[in-house]
Amino acid sequence: MATVETRALRKEFTGHTAVDGVDLAIKEGEFLVLLGPSGCGKTTLLRMIAGLETQTSGDVLIGGRLVNELPPRARKIAMVFQSYALYPHLSVAKNISFPLKAQGAPRDSIAGEVERAAKMFGIERLLQRKPRQLSGGERQRVALARAMVRHPDVFLLDEPLSNLDAKLRNLARDELKQFQRRLGTTTIYVTHDQVEAMGLGDRIAVMSGGKVRQLGRPQEVYDEPADTFVAGFLGSPPMNLVPMDEILVGFRPEQLLPAAAAAREDAGATVAMRFAVERVEHLGAGRLLYGTLPDHAPDEKIIVSLAYTVHSSIEAGHSYDFRVHQSNLKFFDPATGLRVPARPLPSRRSA
Amino acid sequence: MTAPALARPGFAERAAGVTDSTRWLGRLMLAPAVLYIALVIGVPFLMAIGYSFSTVTIGTSTPRFVGLENFRSALEDTAFLKALGNTAIFSLVSQTLVIVLASILAIALQRKFRGKWLVRLLILLPWVAPISLGSIGWLWIFDPVYSVINWTLRHVGIFGPDTWPIWLGQPNLAMASIIGVHVWRTMPLATIISLGGLSSIPQDIHDAAEVDGAGFFRHLFVITLPLVLPILLVAVLFGLVFSVTDMIVVYVLTRGGPFDSTQVLASLAFFKSIDGGDLSGGAAVALFLLPVLAVCAVLLLRLARRAEVV
Numbered sequence: 001m002a003t004v005e006t007r008a009l010r011k012e013f014t015g016h017t018a019v020d021g022v023d024l025a026i027k028e029g030e031f032l033v034l035l036g037p038s039g040c041g042k043t044t045l046l047r048m049i050a051g052l053e054t055q056t057s058g059d060v061l062i063g064g065r066l067v068n069e070l071p072p073r074a075r076k077i078a079m080v081f082q083s084y085a086l087y088p089h090l091s092v093a094k095n096i097s098f099p100l101k102a103q104g105a106p107r108d109s110i111a112g113e114v115e116r117a118a119k120m121f122g123i124e125r126l127l128q129r130k131p132r133q134l135s136g137g138e139r140q141r142v143a144l145a146r147a148m149v150r151h152p153d154v155f156l157l158d159e160p161l162s163n164l165d166a167k168l169r170n171l172a173r174d175e176l177k178q179f180q181r182r183l184g185t186t187t188i189y190v191t192h193d194q195v196e197a198m199g200l201g202d203r204i205a206v207m208s209g210g211k212v213r214q215l216g217r218p219q220e221v222y223d224e225p226a227d228t229f230v231a232g233f234l235g236s237p238p239m240n241l242v243p244m245d246e247i248l249v250g251f252r253p254e255q256l257l258p259a260a261a262a263a264r265e266d267a268g269a270t271v272a273m274r275f276a277v278e279r280v281e282h283l284g285a286g287r288l289l290y291g292t293l294p295d296h297a298p299d300e301k302i303i304v305s306l307a308y309t310v311h312s313s314i315e316a317g318h319s320y321d322f323r324v325h326q327s328n329l330k331f332f333d334p335a336t337g338l339r340v341p342a343r344p345l346p347s348r349r350s351a
Numbered sequence: 352m353t354a355p356a357l358a359r360p361g362f363a364e365r366a367a368g369v370t371d372s373t374r375w376l377g378r379l380m381l382a383p384a385v386l387y388i389a390l391v392i393g394v395p396f397l398m399a400i401g402y403s404f405s406t407v408t409i410g411t412s413t414p415r416f417v418g419l420e421n422f423r424s425a426l427e428d429t430a431f432l433k434a435l436g437n438t439a440i441f442s443l444v445s446q447t448l449v450i451v452l453a454s455i456l457a458i459a460l461q462r463k464f465r466g467k468w469l470v471r472l473l474i475l476l477p478w479v480a481p482i483s484l485g486s487i488g489w490l491w492i493f494d495p496v497y498s499v500i501n502w503t504l505r506h507v508g509i510f511g512p513d514t515w516p517i518w519l520g521q522p523n524l525a526m527a528s529i530i531g532v533h534v535w536r537t538m539p540l541a542t543i544i545s546l547g548g549l550s551s552i553p554q555d556i557h558d559a560a561e562v563d564g565a566g567f568f569r570h571l572f573v574i575t576l577p578l579v580l581p582i583l584l585v586a587v588l589f590g591l592v593f594s595v596t597d598m599i600v601v602y603v604l605t606r607g608g609p610f611d612s613t614q615v616l617a618s619l620a621f622f623k624s625i626d627g628g629d630l631s632g633g634a635a636v637a638l639f640l641l642p643v644l645a646v647c648a649v650l651l652l653r654l655a656r657r658a659e660v661v
Contacts, residue, residue, distance in 0.1 A: 085553070087556065
């Protein structure tokens with residue numbers, strides 16, 4: 001276990017800046033998720049922490065120790081790669097024992113350690129197989145076993161679930177979280193999947209353009225996005241951002257409710273909005289409504305998500321009274337995209 | 352007038368028909384290679400097999416079939432046995448050196464450094480330069496009087512004024528010299544093949560080995576080399592077959608001498624059949640190792656397939 005810290009960390013490749021001055025402080029035993037679209041610099045950041053990439057400037061500290069000049073093997077880290085990077089010519093047992101042998105563990109202790117790691121991930125019966133004889137899920141477990149077998153200070157995981165099929169991914173996510181809890185090892189996890197980020201992270205660092213846009217607990221990042229990028233990246237569908245006069249007003253698709261349904265949740269003041277529905281999608285577990293707010297921003301498409309518990313009958317081509325809680329409205333500066341303090345909703349346009 | 356619908360397809364349409372058909376297009380494109388191999392290699396090869404079982408000489412017009420007689424008499428010929436031994440030494444020593452040196456070179460060439468393109472060009476040069484030209488260059492390098500090796504070593508002070516090694520004139524030195532030239536000449540291909548093998552290993556595997564704590568030698572011997580092994584085997588196969596069947600270096604540098612100490616099977620076959628006129632005897636010498644090489648090839652290809660991993 002150890003803390004991990006980056007200070008003004010930068011990485012420039014010829015022609016572009018992949019990581020642009022990142023300051024992060026990860027606590028002991030914390031599960032931190034680096035979340036962002038592809039090309040946002042999250043993998044480069046992880047590889048710099050691992051020592052696989054040399055930073056252009058800035059510092060990396062592991063356990064309070066400056067590791068800028070140390071090769072990966074001296075950083076007491078373990079990494080799981082998106083491709084798992086199992087050694088294809090070695091058996092599962094030899095894959096798992098590789099890090100132990102590399103660090104010169106006593107020969108007679110190796111077999112026991114391998115067995116313990118294999119047991120933890122339920123892969124004892126696969127030990128003599130070669131990686132190509134394993135399924136995707138099994139490979140992922142072998143990769144995890146190889147990573148944890150020598151008790152690293154820090155786990156670095158680079159999209160370890162993205163090669164699994166959707167059903168397996170949910171299970172694997174749950175298992176991963178449990179292992180991390182049990183081991184209590186500081187973990188940095190890279191993903192572009194917001195569901196993984198929300199589900200796994202103690203905190204999430206949302207990245208874009210080589211910068212950390214926001215760092216916070218999952219609910220915090222979801223409820224109180226720091227800028228329009230975070231607002232638009234998290235959530236499915238993402239937050240509606242409606243230009244009203246000189247300001248962008250944001251609210252989540254599930255927060256705009258038919259007036260009747262909104263009234264039932266009597267929590268604070270609500271704001272009324274007329275919603276012209278253009279199309280309805282029935283998704284089984286709920287409905288998605290596509291339309292506009294004719295009184296506020298007639299040209300801006302917005303999406304509303306209704307849970308199956310909301311029974312109001314809604315038809316395309318009609319307008320309805322919808323309401324959103326005042327506290328759910330977030331305001332952004334349209335020029336900078338940054339969050340600004342809450343304010344009253346701009347007055348309606350005269351129709 | 353004929354109705355347009357009945358018009359016969361013109362040349363363009365028929366040509367399009369051929370290029371659209373995978374069956375015919377494939378055959379068409381393979382044809383030149385197949386034809387070339389059949390005419391330039393296949394026909395002489397079959398003729399050599401025929402000769403080796405007969406009594407053909409440059410002078411005879413009515414050859415007799417003699418079965419394995421030519422092979423039997425070759426085995427009783429001390430020159431042949433000597434050439435067989437020389438071929439083994441020449442091929443095994445040179446290919447061992449080639450595979451070690453080519454692996455080192457390939458690993459070095461995988462790194463990024465300034466002037467890499469120049470190094471690559473220089474390494475490839477012996478392969479692209481005409482071999483007879485290169486060998487004539489070596490003839491001067493090994494010249495008893497003007498040898499640049501002797502001159503350099505004397506000026507550095509390693510050789511005294513009375514040391515005059517005659518590179519191509521002393522049996523052991525001559526063998527070492529032709530092995531040296533052969534290594535120089537076949538290393539580029541092996542290097543390129545190994546380089547291809549190295550670059551087919553995903554970067555993730557190397558990164559994983561780094562993170563897992565492997566030092567340079569563990570990384571090299573436990574991860575990198577086993578993973579390129581199948582492709583190295585292919586390089587060895589090429590190298591061995593090429594060494595056993597080639598005679599240019601020997602022909603240009605030593606003509607098999609001194610005292611047959613550098614005579615290999617390929618050069619012996621040439622001297623016997625072309626210079627000596629004994630076509631059937633030469634063919635038998637040339638074909639003697641064919642079964643060994645064929646077994647070698649099948650074995651290595653099998654091995655390569657089994658070792659294939661990713």
